[in-house]
Amino acid sequence: MQHPAPAPSAPRLGSTLSRRVLPGIVALLLVILLAAVFAIAHLADELDERALTRGRFLSGKALEAPHDWMGRSIADYAFWGDAYVNLNRQPNIDWAYEQQNAGPSLYEDFCYEGLLVINPEGETTYAVVRGELADLDAYRWIGPGLDSLIEDAREAAEDEETATGMLMVEGRPAIVAAAPLTTGGADVEEMSGLPSVMLFVDILTPERLIEFGSEYGVSQLRLADDTDPVGATFELQLQDGTPVTFAFTPERPGRHLLLLTLPILALVAFGLGLLAWLLLRQALRTARIMDASYEYLATSQQALEASEARFRDVAEAASDWIWETDSQLRLTYLSSRFEQITGHPPSAWLDRPLADLLTSDNEALQGWLSAPDDVPLRCRYRAEDGRERHCRLAARPIHRDDTLVGYRGTATDVTEETEAQARIQHLSLHDALTGLANRNRMQEYLSAVLEPLAHAPSPLTLLYIDLDRFKPVNDTLGHAAGDEVLLQVAERLRICTREHDLIARVGGDEFVMVLVGLSQREGVERLCARIVEALDDPFYYDQQRVFIGASIGVAVAPANATNANELLRCADIALYQAKADGRGTWRFYASEMDERLHERRRLEDELRTAIQEGQFVVHYQPRYLSSGLALRGAEALLRWQHPTRGLLLPETFIPLAEETGLIVPLGHWVLREACREARHWPNHAVVSVNLSPIQLRRGKLLDEVRATLIESGLPANRLELEVTESALLHDGHATLELLRDLKSLGLRVAMDDFGTGYSSLSHLRSFPFDVIKIDRSFVAGIPRSEEDNSIVHALIGLGRGLHMEVTAEGVETAEQLDVLTQAGCTEVQGFHMSHPLDPQALNALFLGAGAFADER
Incomplete structure (x- = not known):
């Protein structure tokens, strides 16, 4: 189709004035102003x-x-x-x-x-x-x-x-x-x-x-x-x-010059522009009247051309094909788009029934055409390439002299839309990464298979699987490696199960298996063992071996529960027990697990109450110089004065405090209490306070220590903070910076339980430690174990070689004390010298000590 020729243009007075006269005046003014601005700006830059x-x-x-x-x-x-x-x-x-x-x-x-x-x-x-x-x-x-x-x-x-x-x-x-x-x-x-x-x-x-x-x-x-x-x-x-x-x-004299002169230039430009505008205003008013009729004509012609082009483009770009039939529903017309969309030539289908093309029976099609409403019909057809496609039909009857002579309508290809809906439906019930069922599909399936159990009980086993050591994979190798490992995990789980068993991924590294008809405990245990063994084998990513593992919680219906959520809760409790028992294993749900979980929650509530009500006290383990046993100071030890259970030792509640994060306010309290008490000890008496790894990672430890020293009045060189080796493994650079900042306050830093963790010589050399404390497990073997004896001598020699003091914990016999003294150990503490004392008893010990160790 040819486009209509555009209407001839006529000269317009307003356009001539706007194109020639006004731009000339504006250009002249701009040149003058720009020259002035350039000169002032150059002078300002020089200044x-x-x-x-x-x-x-x-x-x-x-x-x-x-x-x-x-x-x-x-x-x-x-x-x-x-x-x-x-x-x-x-x-x-x-x-x-x-x-x-x-x-x-x-x-x-x-x-x-x-x-x-x-x-x-x-x-x-x-x-x-x-x-x-x-x-x-x-x-x-x-x-x-x-x-x-x-x-x-x-x-x-x-x-x-x-x-x-x-x-x-x-x-x-x-x-x-x-x-x-x-x-x-x-x-x-x-x-x-x-x-x-x-x-x-x-x-x-x-x-x-x-x-x-x-x-x-x-x-x-x-x-x-x-x-x-x-x-x-x-x-x-x-x-x-x-x-x-x-x-x-710097001073900005040039900027001040610009701020002074540019507003003046702007006023001058405004005045000149206003004058030019007044001169042209009258001329433009007359010209606009002359141009108005021409503009109206040109606008109408352009609108008509745009409308024609719009309808032409829609007709050529439409994805629908047009069809017509006679009263017997035989095709009499197919548009050219039919061949482009279906691949069939129109001539091959003319005079053939529409129902043959649409793979639909003639009666159903006739019923839809006769229906009074205008609801489109969704149906399928087969393209020339053999692929089945989907379309949506719309139709209108054709009447001549009130007689129905046929139908006319459009067919819209909706194959992509239909397939997208199917994909959405699939994704709503399946995990996008592994292709396994997701939590929604698992809940739906569980509800369906558990419902009959109320009437005709049959065994159903649910396995709650949690991957061990998976988080370090993401942290060290990246999320791409984590995704690859999860894909391999899903494949191994498929291999371990039967075709009709459901496997679902319900969390980042959590999976659920629903097994119907597996009732024997021995069979479930064999399956769990197979899963644990399969996931213990190395995984591979980018030519690297990755090792994880799995813990499994097992719940059985209807023995444990007949409700989907309750069954999942039972399996989750069993999983918690499996992890508590060392990971890499499985546990069946038992009612006593519930009781232990409730006991743990009760203890957590009591711990929070104890912190709020101040039920904690601090005892002190005296520290002695090994040579001469002069009293050097004491280590602060936390005790819980429980209202019903009496005085509780740290091993009863510290792990729970660390797991719940309560160790942060608890550790801050111990630090303040120890510094406040040590302020009343003799001069140069050192107090040592243990720090949890969580305190190093959370809170504002540096600010807390600084504020505590100011508040208590204790000199910084009389405070020693003890850090375990495990604290150095998490975010070592940040921990190193924090310890250096703490050292800058003037206090001392000790590595506690040295020899039992994963520290290396690089830690001792790079971290600012003043003291290493030999763990009591090595001291206990002196002198019965030659290996422990050698280890203790080696650790003392290592500390002295690095110009650090060495403290031995858990000294309980005179023989142990003699060996440590001869080996050159700096300090000792343990029951042989003194048991932990309350503040009053410790003060009495300070008063009665014949000799006291000065700060070294």
Whole structure:
């Protein structure tokens, strides 16, 4: 079909004015304004660039000045005879700190966070951090480059100069000044060997940077981040060569210029534009009247053309084919779309009954055509390629002089729609990944097969299968690996069952089997054993072997239940018991399992009540130095003062507290109570508190410890936190960072139950442990077991080789104590020295102790 030719265009006065006159005026105005804006913007850029250059220069000066000042300050202290006498080698704490010759005044007067003295062997012999005496290692507190700075200081001292540099301290850059201690020309006898080196540390906190910048007129001097523009940043080198980027807020004189001038230019442009608009307004008004009639005609013609094109495109793109029949339902007409959709040529079906094409009987088709309503008929037909397809028929009768001469209608192919509905129906009852039945299908099937059991009992067995160790597959290899393993699991389950048994996937790694007619317990156990064995075999993904396993809960109907939900609950309880018994096994439901579950829930409720009502108390296991048995401190041990069952030990309730998450508030309470009690012990008495792995992963442990130390007033160096080896296996990097942050508070960290878990030398070397505690299971074998004896000696040697203290737990005999003392064990605790004591008894022990161990 040919398109009609468009109507000829006529010249329009309004269009001419709009196309030629108005654009010319606007273009001229725009050129003038753009030239002015470009000139002002160029000047503004130059002003801003000069301000940036000046800001970078002054910022560098602002950070150079503290170097010079600290160099002169440390010279006054390091090149001083009294400091040489009292701080070199063995520091005199009374002279330095108590008399404030080299102590808090540096922090109070100059805001220096640290004053440290390091002997030639690299040991930190004296440290004052933020005005307080501290027990720390300068090489751990200060980042890489300290050795280089100390070497520069010793060389500079030959010319009576000092050395300064920038290093990382507590995660921030800091200016560190170093100078070896000298007599300063005083009449003091010099000591042999290299002198100790004094360090001043000024951490560049945000406030400190702003203070330095303000002295040089630099605004908001700070460490740079990703949001800072490159022009407002500059780099300085740390002592070890690592670059550190700083930023500042530059002045913007050019922006101020733009803000002042651009509104004026905008007003000028507005005035010129308004004038041009008034001049053209009258001319355009007359032109629009002349153009109105032409526009109306052109619009009508375009609408007609669009309407014709729309109907033509619909007719050509329609997926329906048109048919006509005579009064006997023989086909008399088929449109060209018929062949495109069905593959049949229209000539092959003309004069043939419509019912033959639609694989439908003639009476049913005639009845539908005679029906008074207009409901479409869904039917099937076979295409030329032999594939069965679906269509939807619509029809109207054809009358001539009130006589029915035939029917005319359309046929719409709905094959894809029908197949999609079938797929949706399938997916609503099946798992998309494995193709097994889903929870809906399983519930539907269970309800159907359980209903007859009320009248004619027959055996039905339900297996609730849960995969063991499946979560690590997703965590380590990814979800694609997990999906592949689930597909292989589904295939192995199909192999283990009969054709008429139902297998459903009801959760991420949970499956249910419904077995009808399997009544013998022996047969069910053989099937469970076959399933466990099949799922114990390795799975393969991307040429890697993956090992999981399965636990199974078994419930039988009607013996255990006749209701689908109740039967599933019984199987779930049996599964819980199977997991509690070690996994990789199966358990049949029994009523006592219900009782144990209720008992566990009751205990959980009592535990929550106990936390709310404060039914817990803390006892303390004394700790002794193995040499001389001087009392060192005590370990906090939690007890539950149950209102009816008496005093309960931790093994009764701690596993449940960890499983329910209640260990977090409970552990926080123990920490506060232990620190509060230890505050009243003799000076330097250490209290140790156990941390659960869950406390390391949840809550805000660092904030809780910091707040507890402030609230109780206990010095941080008298608190020791004990961490089990298992806590290091989950998210090791985050745990390492948390332990380092805790160490920065000044407390000690111990690895508890060492030797019983999965730790390695890499853990001991990378994690900031001060103490390793040998598990009581090894100590108990001394001296009967040669293996335990060797293990204990090896662990003590390992701890000493890593410069860590070693504590032995569970010392119950004098013979064990002798062996541990001779092997070089640092500390011991156990019933041989003392049983756990309540706070009053422990205080009495402190008062009666003949000797007490100072902090080491």
